[in-house]
Amino acid sequence: MPAQPAEATISEITDLITFDTTSRDSNLPLIEHVEARLEAAGITFLRIPNPEGTKANLLATIPAGDGTKTGGVVLSGHTDVVPVDGQDWSSDPFTPEIRDGKLYARGSADMKSFVGVILSRLETLAAAKLREPIHLAFSYDEEIGCVGAVSLVEAITEAQLAPRGCVVGEPTSMRVIRGHKSMNVFRVDFHGVAAHSSLTPEGVNAIAYASEFVAFVHAVAAEFRTEGPFDEAYVVPFTSITANTFSGGIAVNTIPAEASVQFEFRSLGSVDREELITRFRAEAERLGRQMAAENDTAGVDFTIEAGAPGCETPADADIVDLAANWGGIATDDKVTYGTEAGLFSNAGIPTVVCGPGDIAQAHAPDEFIELEQIAACESFIDALIADLSTD
Missing domain, CATH: 3.30.70.360 (Alpha-Beta Plaits)
Known part of the structure; x- marks a missing residue:
């Protein structure tokens, strides 16, 4: 039987999906939900609003055991989804349903499952004795041109966090992708x-x-x-x-x-x-x-x-090997769709794209993600935390 994700993870993903964060609307209710989860875990964060104050990015750092906040790895995901207008869905797109080993909902693949897996590990992250920090970067308006991530990456740069790598969790079927147009x-x-x-x-x-x-x-x-x-x-x-x-x-x-x-x-x-x-x-x-x-x-x-911008991370960059060691599938493939990886890369942060789900399901009616993909992402994040911990 394929590996199954934990009920707690499905609960986190379900909570995220029930917020209709179509890019034309505000993502603030979801942001407030994530902030409450971070506060409950004792993790500090920075809200980075858009100029109108109607949307926001979130940046949170779980410092190393010695308090260090510089270096480490960024886990990046966007909070918005594409519209469902005119699409014929078999079920309510914002009420997740599990059918035949798949989770159906808008944003299930692109990309609230990745963010949900991270939220399910917040308490583990907060309790971990990290050798280097882990930064969480959640953006708005990726679907209309990677708009929010511009100020998010600027905030990382201005804070001189200097991460040594970034993983953008767009759906790649857990392949480690180092290039896109x-x-x-x-x-x-x-x-x-x-x-x-x-x-x-x-x-x-x-x-x-x-x-x-x-x-x-x-x-x-x-x-x-x-x-x-x-x-x-x-x-x-x-x-x-x-x-x-x-x-x-x-x-x-x-x-x-x-x-x-x-x-x-x-x-x-x-x-x-x-x-x-x-x-x-x-x-x-x-x-x-x-x-x-x-x-x-x-x-x-x-x-x-x-x-x-596109992303062209060198094959010998540390983050490429790290992502493969954490359970990502090593590949020389590149993808034609755009992501926020290029913005991180342009800021001097070597970046790969690696996340659960298949891009073929993203934006489509009856969007879905296979449950075993969510389980694979859980294993990836667990391996990342273990690798960056002192124990």
């Missing part, structure tokens, strides 16, 4: 001039210029697809680029004054992310100048809606 989302708004369609010289067609931009996006995508660079550790071994939304126009007999395009790219670590952004921005500006030449009120706005 960057994530970058953009919106380009084309502002033309409306006119009756029989009087084309009096208008500036926003859709026409937006279409030119989409053609440029997909020409660059074809360039990367055929010319590389390539990294065969990825399922999609090149930088992927695609325009995914397009809107514009009000009537068939009216030259459209407005059109908008959203596009994204996910780049390999060997691609200069900022240089590629500059390339797209330059094309938008070129089209904006052409529009303004037709009518000086026309133009283009280029907006970065979300972005997070």
Whole structure:
């Protein structure tokens, strides 16, 4: 029979899932719940709110036995989940159900099971005689572009905690992943001039210029697809680029004054992310100048809606071997989806992604995690605590 998680762990995960922390809403009720759990275990923490005060990160440090708070390992997880709107669920997505060895609920795989396992070990962590500290980092708004983790990582840096490694517990089926692509989302708004369609010289067609931009996006995508660079550790071994939304126009007999395009790219670590952004921005500006030449009120706005760097942790980094020693599955695979690992990595904290569940179930209706994956995560965290303890 596959290993089963403890009832206490399932209880912690259930508590987290019942908080609807869809990214458009506040995560503060869940944060307050976690704070109460930390207080009960005697663990101090820092709340890091967003500018509006409607959401927050949490940073907690369990110091070493001698009181040292620097060094050690970060365990990182996000608290938000994606919407369930329009999805056909077999059960209430925020009321967990166990069926056939699987826990069904929104956030079960991505990624409240990982956070729940950590919460189930708080008393053990507080009582442990640690050789080096363990830092807990829980963020908001990961699902809309790793927004919250920016200030969370900044807080770790400003406190000079200098962790020697980080584990981001996104679902990898407990594989130790040391690389993923960057994530970058953009919106380009084309502002033309409306006119009756029989009087084309009096208008500036926003859709026409937006279409030119989409053609440029997909020409660059074809360039990367055929010319590389390539990294065969990825399922999609090149930088992927695609325009995914397009809107514009009000009537068939009216030259459209407005059109908008959203596009994204996910780049390999060997691609200069900022240089590629500059390339797209330059094309938008070129089209904006052409529009303004037709009518000086026309133009283009280029907006970065979300972005997070990729992660390329060296194979010989200590955290890679440590995670494997704690029970993570060693692999040379890299993943195409983005995580907060790149933010930790960019801050000089070697990072791997390793957590329970399969990314294929994340964001889907009837999202689930296999109970044996939760049990494997329990074993991983227990091994980590034992390894970092003096006993």
